[in-house]
Amino acid sequence: MTRYLALVRGSKGADDRLLTRVKTAIDHHGLGDHICSIHGGLILTIGNCSVSLGRHGAVVGSLFRRGETKVVHTLVESMQACIVRTEGSELIDEYWGDYVAVITRNDGEEATILRSPFGDLPCLFTEMAGWMLVASDVDLLARLAGFHPQVDWTAACQHLALRDIRLRPTCLAGLNELHGGERLRLRGGWSVDEAWSPWRFADPDLQITERDEAVACLRTETLRTVRAKASRFRRIVLMLSGGLDSSIVAASLADSEQHFHCLTLVTRDRLGDEYGYAKDASDAVERPLHMSMREVSRIDMRMSVAARLPRPVARAFAQESRRAALELTGKIGADAIFGGGGGDNLFCSLQSGAPAADRLIAAGPGRHFLETARNISVVAPASMGAVIGDAVRRAWLGKRGAIRPGDQSYLSAGAIEAAMDAPIHPWLSPPSGTLPGKAGHARLLAYAQSYAESFDPRDACSTVAPLLAQPLVELCLRIPTWLWFEKGINRSVARDAFTAHLPLEITHRRSKGSPESFIAEIYDYHRSTICDLLLDGLLMQNAVIDRHQVERTLSDVRPAHGMAFHRIMELADVEAWARSWSCGAG
Numbered sequence: 115m116t117r118y119l120a121l122v123r124g125s126k127g128a129d130d131r132l133l134t135r136v137k138t139a140i141d142h143h144g145l146g147d148h149i150c151s152i153h154g155g156l157i158l159t160i161g162n163c164s165v166s167l168g169r170h171g172a173v174v175g176s177l178f179r180r181g182e183t184k185v186v187h188t189l190v191e192s193m194q195a196c197i198v199r200t201e202g203s204e205l206i207d208e209y210w211g212d213y214v215a216v217i218t219r220n221d222g223e224e225a226t227i228l229r230s231p232f233g234d235l236p237c238l239f240t241e242m243a244g245w246m247l248v249a250s251d252v253d254l255l256a257r258l259a260g261f262h263p264q265v266d267w268t269a270a271c272q273h274l275a276l277r278d279i280r281l282r283p284t285c286l287a288g289l290n291e292l293h294g295g296e297r298l299r300l301r302g303g304w305s306v307d308e309a310w311s312p313w314r315f316a317d318p319d320l321q322i323t324e325r326d327e328a329v330a331c332l333r334t335e336t337l338r339t340v341r342a343k344a345s346r347f348r349r350i351v352l353m354l355s356g357g358l359d360s361s362i363v364a365a366s367l368a369d370s371e372q373h374f375h376c377l378t379l380v381t382r383d384r385l386g387d388e389y390g391y392a393k394d395a396s397d398a399v400e401r402p403l404h405m406s407m408r409e410v411s412r413i414d415m416r417m418s419v420a421a422r423l424p425r426p427v428a429r430a431f432a433q434e435s436r437r438a439a440l441e442l443t444g445k446i447g448a449d450a451i452f453g454g455g456g457g458d459n460l461f462c463s464l465q466s467g468a469p470a471a472d473r474l475i476a477a478g479p480g481r482h483f484l485e486t487a488r489n490i491s492v493v494a495p496a497s498m499g500a501v502i503g504d505a506v507r508r509a510w511l512g513k514r515g516a517i518r519p520g521d522q523s524y525l526s527a528g529a530i531e532a533a534m535d536a537p538i539h540p541w542l543s544p545p546s547g548t549l550p551g552k553a554g555h556a557r558l559l560a561y562a563q564s565y566a567e568s569f570d571p572r573d574a575c576s577t578v579a580p581l582l583a584q585p586l587v588e589l590c591l592r593i594p595t596w597l598w599f600e601k602g603i604n605r606s607v608a609r610d611a612f613t614a615h616l617p618l619e620i621t622h623r624r625s626k627g628s629p630e631s632f633i634a635e636i637y638d639y640h641r642s643t644i645c646d647l648l649l650d651g652l653l654m655q656n657a658v659i660d661r662h663q664v665e666r667t668l669s670d671v672r673p674a675h676g677m678a679f680h681r682i683m684e685l686a687d688v689e690a691w692a693r694s695w696s697c698g699a700g
Contacts, residue, residue, distance in 0.1 A: 115161065115212075115234075115235065115250075115569070115571040115573065115576045116159060116160065116161035116163040116164070116174055116175050116176075116235060116250065116571065117159075117160040117161055117249075117250045117251060117254060117571045117572065118157060118158060118159045118160065118164075118174045118175075118214065118248075118249065118250050118254075119136075119157075119158045119247070119248070119249045119250070119254040119255070119258055119259070120152075120155065120156065120157045120158070120174075120216045120227075120247070120248040120249070121133055121136055121155045121156050121245050121246075121247055121259075122152070122155045122216065122218070122225045122227070122245065122246045122248065122300060123153070123154055123155050123222055123225070123244070123245060123246075123300075124241060124244055124245055124246040124300055124302075124304065125244045125302055125303075126302075127244050128243065128244030128245050129243035129244050129245070131243070132242060132243040132244075132245055132259070133154075133155070133156070133245070135259075135260070136156070136258050136259050137149075137156070139257065139258040139259075140158055140258060143257070143258070145158060145160065148160060150164070150166070150171075150172055152169070152170070152171050152172075152216065152218050152222070153169070153218045153221060153222030154222055155218070155222070155245070157171065157172050157174065157216055158254075158258070159172070159174055160254075163175060163176060165177055165186060165187060165188060165189055166188070166189070166194075167189070167194045167197060167198060167215070167217060168191070168194050170194070170198045170217055170218050170219065171198075171215065171216040171217045171218050171225075172215070172216055173189075173197075173205065173213050173214075173215045173216075174213060174214050174215075174216065174235070175211060175212045175213035175214060175230070175233065175235040176211045176212045176213060176235075176346055177209050177210075177211040177213050178209060178210055178211045178342050179208065179209055180208055180209065180210065180585070181338070182342070183338055183341045183342040183345055184342075184345065185211075185342075185345065185346060186209065186211075193208075197215070197217065198217055198219060201217060201219075201226040201228070201297065201299070201309075202215050202217060202226055202228035202297060202309055203309055205228065205230075206228075206230075206231065206295070206309055206310050206584075210230065210231070210583065210584040210585055211230055211233065211584075212230060212233040212234050212235045213229075213230045213233055213235060214227065214228065214229050214230070214233070214235055214237045214248070214250075214292075215227070215228040215230075216248065224299075224300065224301055225246070225299075225300040226297055226298065226299055226300070227239065227246075227248050227292060227297070227298040227300075228296075228297045228298075228309060229292045229293065229294055229295070229296055229297075230294060230295070230584065231294045231295035231310040231584040231587070232294045232295075232562075232563060232566050232582050232583055232584050232587055233294050233566075233584075234566050234567065234569050234578070234579070234582075235250060235571065236249075236250050236251065236291065236567065236569075236571060237250075237291060237292040237298075238250070238251070238252065238255065238284065238289055238290070238291050238292075238424060239289075239290050239291070239292060239298060240255065240261060240288050240289050240290065241288075241304075242259060242260075242261070246298075246300055246304065247259050247261070248292075248298075250571045251422065251570070251571050251572055252286065252289070252422065252423075252424055253422065253572060255289075261288075261289070263286045263287075263289070263424075263695055264286065264287045264695070265285060265286065265287070265652070265692050265695050265696065266283065266284070266285055266286060266287040266288075267656045267658060268532045269281070269283050269284065269285045269286075269287075270285045270426075270653075270656075270658060270688060270692065271525065271528075271529035271530075271532040271533050271658055272532060272533045272535075272536040273285055273425060273426065273688070274521075274525060274529070274533070274658070274684070274685070274688060275520045275521060275522055275525060275529070275530070275533030275536070276520050276533065276536060277520065277521055277684075278561040278564050278565075279539050279542070279560060279561070279564060280293060280425070280539075280563075280564045280567065281536055281537065281539075282306065282537075284424035284425055285424060285425045285426065285691075286424045286695070289424055291424065291567075292306065293563065293567065294310070294563055294566065294567065295308060295309055295310030295311065296308060296309065297309040308540060310584075311540070311541075312541055312555075312556040312559055312587070312591055313544070313545050313548065313556070315587075315588045315591035315592050316548060316549070316552040316555070316556065316591050318476075318549070320592050321592055321593070321594050322592050322593055322594075323594060325597055325600065325607070328593045328597055328607050329607055329610045329611045330611075331589055332589060332590070332593070332607055332608060332611045333611035333612065335585055335586055335589050336362060336366055336581070336586060336608075336611065336612075337366050337369050337370070338585075339366075339580065339581075339583045339585055339586050340363060340366035340367060340369075340370065340580045340581075341366065341369070341370035341372075342583075343452075343578055343580040343583065344367055344370055344372045344374075344450075344452070344580070345370075346450075347372075347448075347449050347450040347576070348373070348447070348448070348449050349373040349374065349375075349446060349447055349448040349449065349450075350367065350372060350373070350374040350375075350448055350449075350450045350451070350452050351374065351375055351376075351377055351439055351442050351443050351446070351448045351450070351451050351452070352364055352367060352374050352375070352376045352377065352401075352451075352452045352453070353377055353378075353379075353435065353439060353451065353452065353453040353454075354376040354377065354378050354392045354395055354396060354403065355378060355379075355388050355391070355392060355454070355627055356378065356388040356389075356390070356391025356392035356393070356394065356395050356620065356623075356627075357388070357391070357454065357457075357623070357626060357627065358454075358457065358461075358605055358608065358609060358620065358621065358623065359454030359455075359456075359457025359458065359461070359581065359608075360395075360453060360454030360457075361391075361395040361398075361454070361612075361616050361620045362454065362457070362581070362608060362611075362612050362615075362616070363452055363453070363454050363580055363581065364376060364395050364396065364398075364399045364401065364616075365398070365399055365612055365615035365616055366580070367399070367401075367452070368399035368400070368401065368615075369615070374401055374448075374452070375401060375402045375403075375404060375442060375446050375448070376392065376395075376396045376401050376402065376403045376404065377403075377404045377405075377406065377438060377439060377442050378392035378403060378404070378405055378406075379405075379406050379407075379408055379434065379435055379438055380405060380406070380407055380408065381407070381408050381629070381631055381632045381635070382407075382631075382635075383631030383632070383635075385627065385628050385630060385631050386408070386627060386628060386629055386630070386631050386632055387627075388627040389405055391619065391620065391623065391627075392405075394617050394619050394620055395616060395617075395620050398615070398616050398617050398620070399615075404442055406434075406438035406441075406442075408431070408434040408435075408629075408632050409434065410632070410635045410636050410639045410640075411639070412433070412434060412437065413430055413431070413433050413434065413636050413639075413640065414433065415430060415636075415640045415643045415644055415647060415686055415690060416643065416647065416690055416693070417433070417690060417694075418687065418690040418691040418693075418694050419432050419433055419436060420568075420570075420691050421690075421691065421694035421695075422570055422572055422694075423568070423570055423691075425568075425691075426687055426688040426690075426691030426692070427564075427568040428568070428687065428691075429633075429683070429684075429687055430633075430636055430683060430686065430687055430690075431629050431632055431633055431636060434632075439451045439575075440575060443575050448575065449575055449576065450575060450576045450577075450578055451575055451576070451577045451578065452578050452579075452580055453577075453578075453579060454579075454581060455565055455579040455581075455582070456562040456565050456566065456579050456581055456582040457581050457605075457608075458558070458605070459558035459559055459561055459562035459565075460558075460559070460562060460581050460582065460586060460587065460590050461590065461598060461604075461605040461607070461608045462551075462554075462555045462558065462590065462593075462595055462598040462604075462605070463558070463598075463604045463605055464551065464554045464555065464558070464595065464598075465494070466504060466508075466554065467487070467490060467500075467501045467502070467503075467504030467505040467508060468504075468505075468508055468550040468551040468553070468554045468595065469486060469490060469551040469595035469596045469598065469599055470483065470486045470487045470490050470501055470502070470504070470505035470596065471504075471505040471506075471508035471509035471549070471550040471551060472509075472549040472550060472551035472552065472594065472595045472596055473486040473487075473505075473594075473596045474505050474506070474509045474510075475509050475549055475550075476549070476594070483505075484502075486596040486599065487501045487502050487505060488602070489596075489599045489600060489601065489602045489603075490599050492602035492603075493599055493602060493603060493604050508550040509550065512550070520533065521681065523663070523678075523681050524659050524660055524663045524664055524667075524681055524682070524685060525658065525659060525660060526657050526658060526659060526660050527660075528657055529657070529658045529659070539560050541556045541557065541559065541560040541563075542556075542557055542560060544556065549595070551595030551596070552591070552595060554595070555590075555591065555595060556591075559587060559591075562582055563582075565579060565582070566579055566582040593607055603622070603624065609621045609622065633674075633679070633680065633683055634673070634674035634679060635674075636683065637674045637679045637682065637683055638673055638674050641668070644668065644682065644683075644686045645668050647686050647689045647690065648664050648668070648682070648685055648686060648689060649661070649664065649665065649668070651689045651692075651693070652689060652692045652693060652696060653685060653688065653689050653692065659685060664682070664685070667679075667682055668682065
């Protein structure tokens, strides 16, 4: 993946000594051939993947024109001028990809930083000596600009409470993150606005109401998007569970004639063993399938996979996934790891009567509404009466305001208070008139966006979630929520789109595997280490967690049961991440 560092003049009083220091550090590390000058500032690109905007900046990362699958390397001058004039809006409308655009105007008096919607190239920023420093990773900020990373404990409290929702401040003090579709504007001071929003595509006038059209469009766009994402790599390892989403990626990679091998991970518990389904999918696409057993003894609870990232976004059980994937990439010479992550969110796998509420609002009470309620009752599973009641409350009686998700368990009173001060993600605050199901779909996509933004650009082997791409997200938002549940099965449009590519055992599969048993096994095997981490750790010392609650759970000598051990494991993950920064990640 591309890495970059940009220095943009944030004020007229910017201290040029910082610019000189950064240039000296760049030369010291032998990176001087990768500098682009911009109105007194600079853009350093590692990976040599950028598109020039002339003297006004550059688009760093991978860029694709709408409807095409080849990486764009140059832009004509008229398009460059249009992108600069619209402060990146033209880029969002005409292109997509994994990019960050750095745009300067009026001889450097104004600047705009734009991150692509659902782009996986990070965009971290911090102010220093009158400059705005924008970078792909903390290491470049630290090594080249002298940034000193320290854990922000208030942000850590908010992270634990909000879980899958990312806020602008990272969990490192003074370091912010621009999220996909956001634009950082520098006009003396700085501000952030949304250049892309899901609500535009949730508009009732843009909905694809004919099911056959929705199925055909989804098939075409998925094949095209995955082909484009894969075109950047020589060979790929696909994490294939045999579930619908990863199987769709397998079918799409095969359609693109991409070189790839499949890898499935299994546990000793049947719930975590999906080898049979993975074999069906790999046989259908005629690609080799490798299997790896998750081993609890290889998990190191004191190590965080997210050690170099500004947030504790990785779970301990992911160590085994990463180990097995990297072993296979080494064997076959792969340079990327693909997966079906985010598919449930993309394909609107809601767990409520909200799609029936949408149908009720759109078509009124009658046969169509009852049909949707019946379909959802099968998926839920819940009684049809319960679904109808939920739909009526959401459509006619309920409030569809902002939702603040979260989990305050095991947090101290001070941590809970800090978490309540966190702003609400804009995608959790639907505009007036938004259908309840569309609001729910946008909420799922906010969670999925966080997943897409959790990759490390320093990894030698790129990790890619190809389904989480701007064209696919926009298309899925244009499909009415009730179409996703036709035939009494979730993700119905996606299933029908790939019936010709995958066996019925996959497209009609209702069961779903889970790492639950492996997480429980980790908890039981490493319980003494977890006790040491949490009872004498940084979370406790900084009053993030409640000692009494943690001790009470850890003192239960019975094997892992219920849901409490999941939360304890999350706390241990954050503790390991925090220790990595206190010891100096790098």
